[in-house]
Amino acid sequence: MTTPAAIKAALRGDNALPLRPINQVMDLERLGAIHQSRLSFMRTLVRRIMRERWQIEPARFELDEQGYGTVVYEINTPNKLYSFVLFSDYLSPDERNDRVIATKWDLTMALVDGEVDDLYLEKLRQNVPKQEAGRVDARVFVLSRANRSARNFDYVVDQLANSKQPDVAQIAKVGYLYRTTAVYGSGKLGMADWEKVASRHADFARPFAAEMFVCLMLRNFSLLQAEHIAQHKAPESYNPMLPEIKRFFGIGNSTGLGMAPYLINHPLLINQWVEMRELALARVRVLGNINHRIQQQFPELLERCAVHTAETVTEDDWQTANNQQVLKDLDAIREHTRNGFDSWETLLQWSEKNCSLQGQEMLVSVMLELYPELVDDLEDYHTAEEFQDLDPIMPLQELKQVIEDRYQWALSFDFAAEGAKDTFWYRSEEKMEPRLGNARDEDGKDKEMALGVAYAVRRCYDQLSEYMAENPEHSTARFMVAQPKLRGIVRRIQSMNRCIYGDIQANLLDREILPMHLLRAKLAFFGVGKFDPRSKLWVRNTMFQGAPLLEDIGKTFNDDWFMPLAPQQQGEF
Amino acid sequence: MHVSMIELKAALRRCFEATGYFVGNYEDAANMILWLEKHGLNGLSELERALPFIGEDSTKEASSVIYEDSTSAIIDSNGRSALNCIAASVDLAHAKALENGIATVTVHNCHNRMFILKALTDCGRRGISVAAYWQNGSQTVTEHTAAIKAGERYPSYSEATTTLSSNEEDKQALTIICSSRVDLTSSLQRSKGNQNARYISAKQVELNKEYSVDNGIDIDEALWAQINKIGEGVLVENNERSRQGAGGR
Numbered sequence: 001m002t003t004p005a006a007i008k009a010a011l012r013g014d015n016a017l018p019l020r021p022i023n024q025v026m027d028l029e030r031l032g033a034i035h036q037s038r039l040s041f042m043r044t045l046v047r048r049i050m051r052e053r054w055q056i057e058p059a060r061f062e063l064d065e066q067g068y069g070t071v072v073y074e075i076n077t078p079n080k081l082y083s084f085v086l087f088s089d090y091l092s093p094d095e096r097n098d099r100v101i102a103t104k105w106d107l108t109m110a111l112v113d114g115e116v117d118d119l120y121l122e123k124l125r126q127n128v129p130k131q132e133a134g135r136v137d138a139r140v141f142v143l144s145r146a147n148r149s150a151r152n153f154d155y156v157v158d159q160l161a162n163s164k165q166p167d168v169a170q171i172a173k174v175g176y177l178y179r180t181t182a183v184y185g186s187g188k189l190g191m192a193d194w195e196k197v198a199s200r201h202a203d204f205a206r207p208f209a210a211e212m213f214v215c216l217m218l219r220n221f222s223l224l225q226a227e228h229i230a231q232h233k234a235p236e237s238y239n240p241m242l243p244e245i246k247r248f249f250g251i252g253n254s255t256g257l258g259m260a261p262y263l264i265n266h267p268l269l270i271n272q273w274v275e276m277r278e279l280a281l282a283r284v285r286v287l288g289n290i291n292h293r294i295q296q297q298f299p300e301l302l303e304r305c306a307v308h309t310a311e312t313v314t315e316d317d318w319q320t321a322n323n324q325q326v327l328k329d330l331d332a333i334r335e336h337t338r339n340g341f342d343s344w345e346t347l348l349q350w351s352e353k354n355c356s357l358q359g360q361e362m363l364v365s366v367m368l369e370l371y372p373e374l375v376d377d378l379e380d381y382h383t384a385e386e387f388q389d390l391d392p393i394m395p396l397q398e399l400k401q402v403i404e405d406r407y408q409w410a411l412s413f414d415f416a417a418e419g420a421k422d423t424f425w426y427r428s429e430e431k432m433e434p435r436l437g438n439a440r441d442e443d444g445k446d447k448e449m450a451l452g453v454a455y456a457v458r459r460c461y462d463q464l465s466e467y468m469a470e471n472p473e474h475s476t477a478r479f480m481v482a483q484p485k486l487r488g489i490v491r492r493i494q495s496m497n498r499c500i501y502g503d504i505q506a507n508l509l510d511r512e513i514l515p516m517h518l519l520r521a522k523l524a525f526f527g528v529g530k531f532d533p534r535s536k537l538w539v540r541n542t543m544f545q546g547a548p549l550l551e552d553i554g555k556t557f558n559d560d561w562f563m564p565l566a567p568q569q570q571g572e573f
Numbered sequence: 574m575h576v577s578m579i580e581l582k583a584a585l586r587r588c589f590e591a592t593g594y595f596v597g598n599y600e601d602a603a604n605m606i607l608w609l610e611k612h613g614l615n616g617l618s619e620l621e622r623a624l625p626f627i628g629e630d631s632t633k634e635a636s637s638v639i640y641e642d643s644t645s646a647i648i649d650s651n652g653r654s655a656l657n658c659i660a661a662s663v664d665l666a667h668a669k670a671l672e673n674g675i676a677t678v679t680v681h682n683c684h685n686r687m688f689i690l691k692a693l694t695d696c697g698r699r700g701i702s703v704a705a706y707w708q709n710g711s712q713t714v715t716e717h718t719a720a721i722k723a724g725e726r727y728p729s730y731s732e733a734t735t736t737l738s739s740n741e742e743d744k745q746a747l748t749i750i751c752s753s754r755v756d757l758t759s760s761l762q763r764s765k766g767n768q769n770a771r772y773i774s775a776k777q778v779e780l781n782k783e784y785s786v787d788n789g790i791d792i793d794e795a796l797w798a799q800i801n802k803i804g805e806g807v808l809v810e811n812n813e814r815s816r817q818g819a820g821g822r
Binding site for chain 1: 580638
């Protein structure tokens with residue numbers, strides 16, 4: 001068990017651990033290169049479920065032979081009872097659309113506080129299948145929907161109906177039966193606010209824990225539904241799926257631009273996530289003893305990462321090149337440590353000179369994986385009070401110095417250069433979907449979202465310098481009365497200066513900006529794998545592949561589903 | 574209808590962004606309204622009174638400091654809504670109190686002063702005690718005071734109807750007292766002619782918040798529609814090109 005005081009002492013002051021430098025860690029390209037780790041939210045959630053032995057049982061199971069109908073699971077945790085409510089409806093193939101702007105889905109789901117009686121279920125039935133077009137109350141705290149991966153789903157059903165198992169090679173290509181296309185929490189559509197979830201539902205009081213749980217339940221249901229349909233299709237020849245093959249199924253996810261603004265609009269929270277990951281790394285660098293067990297496990301994990309990466313299927317050239325590079329990096333690390341090694345510090349420094357960003361960050365995830373005793377207790381420190389408070393008494397000279405010290409990266413951009421302000425981020429009138437536009441030939445820049453932090457810092461710095469020429473002795477508060485338009489960015493600069501890591505370092509207005517890095521960063525904190533970009537604006541990925549099944553709860557648990565591999569399959573399937 | 578707190582905040586942010594409030598200010602405005610409503614102090618009623626005028630704020634002069642010394646300042650808000658300018662006045666009082674132990678800032682020509690409560694609460698949370706006093710009304714004058722102790726999370730609030738006659742000077746004025754040394758509390762005196770006095774303790778404010786956290790916010794549908802309608806001003810028209818800007822195929 002760690003404590004806030006111990007964490008503070010490890011991050012700051014005389015006895016601080018050696019953290020990686022800010023400019024290295026907060027570089028957008030590096031953030032976009034990180035991978036799942038022991039601290040990813042899916043991993044921490046599964047650890048909690050397995051260790052606390054949550055009881056998850058169907059309270060209502062009303063599916064027809066085709067798998068359509070209503071299912072309600074009751075979840076008994078050490079603290080409370082929750083209900084997971086799922087509606088399965090027919091969807092014609094031409095209505096199946098992964099975009100946020102879709103209006104119908106194969107499955108719609110809600111996570112609800114307490115038991116669900118007939119009356120409340122009916123209320124949910126009137127609203128949950130409509131998603132954004134419906135309304136729920138504060139008992140509900142996650143809403144989601146999912147679409148079938150039609151080819152995969154039908155194939156699996158046919159195999160099971162014909163006494164066969166799904167071919168693992170096929171699952172390795174698409175490792176899921178359903179893709180979730182949105183998971184809403186934190187007060188959307190009338191649901192409970194995060195403040196309620198964090199203070200009333202202790203089991204889900206970590207960021208995105210409830211949303212991840214719904215994805216886990218969806219993954220479980222997708223397998224159950226496939227078996228249910230197969231069994232009804234051919235009761236004589238039906239064979240249930242083997243557990244090791246079941247575990248290799250995850251849940252698909254499509255993530256588009258909508259996730260990107262979140263990272264910019266929640267800088268204190270993102271900083272907290274980064275601080276915990278970097279603190280975990282620093283602990284391993286200093287305290288991680290390289291004994292016989294580690295010397296044995298390390299190459300095994302590198303091998304696993306290599307196979308997992310090799311099993312990742314994508315049609316995207318950029319991602320394919322990344323994956324190839326990671327494989328080379330992993331080979332190089334293996335070669336470099338073949339005869340043993342005695343210092344993480346030295347190995348990390350070596351990787352920074354000899355591996356790509358993705359390879360370096362893969363090594364970091366492996367290091368964390370090897371030391372649960374140094375890493376896992378940081379899982380409870382991923383929330384942050386998101387107050388961006390103005391420091392009114394700060395002298396302007398100090399404010400200027402803070403910008404020069406902490407935002408040198410922003411001041412280094414030449415905003416007069418060709419393309420430096422060509423991109424603008426805006427909300428479409430279509431479900432307020434976040435989108436990107438090109439300022440040179442598209443309308444809407446006058447309504448852009450305030451995501452250009454680097455440019456805002458530049459303008460603030462210039463106006464501050466001008467103001468200081470006349471009022472050098474003024475405080476920040478006095479400056480704010482005179483320049484109210486800068487209040488937002490000044491507050492942000494001062495707040496992020498109180499953090500170890502601070503803002504993500506990128507010019508989001510640049511013509512060449514790759515939003516994919518933002519998406520990847522957040523998804524890696526969630527714990528997804530198998531990145532498959534479909535364009536530079538959206539990415540498919542797999543969640544919970546390799547995770548324990550619901551039927552594994554209560555059995556032995558070794559928390560070892562990092563970078564899952566396809567199970568070995570014997571004989572004919 | 575029922576909405577969550579974050580939904581209300583997001584809708585208000587869009588509403589004030591579309592109205593011409595700038596970054597930092599539109600968040601403040603949304604937070605001030607939500608804070609009052611969430612804590613049982615009628616933020617949405619205050620908003621309804623303010624809504625017809627918020628569009629004018631962007632055409633008004635910025636606040637100006639018309640007098641200042643080490644422990645006091647007088648600020649002219651030039652007829653703006655507190656939603657748009659009061660946080661900066663509280664910041665100035667805060668800064669002076671940190672420097673000198675106690676400070677007074679008087680604000681003139683400021684509307685919707687009830688919204689100051691969120692800014693006061695932020696000060697309390699950050700270890701500064703603040704009290705505020707203002708009068709309101711043309712026909713019938715009401716008086717109001719709120720205060721929070723250093724380190725606390727909830728303020729107390731009092732209001733009463735008076736028999737005072739209205740004068741132009743006081744009508745849109747507000748006094749802020751801020752201290753880094755003294756815990757300030759405030760309540761209205763039992764002045765002659767005061768009636769309908771209401772005192773809401775910090776504890777009651779906290780209980781109101783707990784209720785909102787559990788249940789969300791109830792809002793009049795017409796007001797909700799109005800907020801969202803104004804907020805549509807930040808949305809960009811949809812076309813095939815813009816659809817591609819979301820990465821769809």
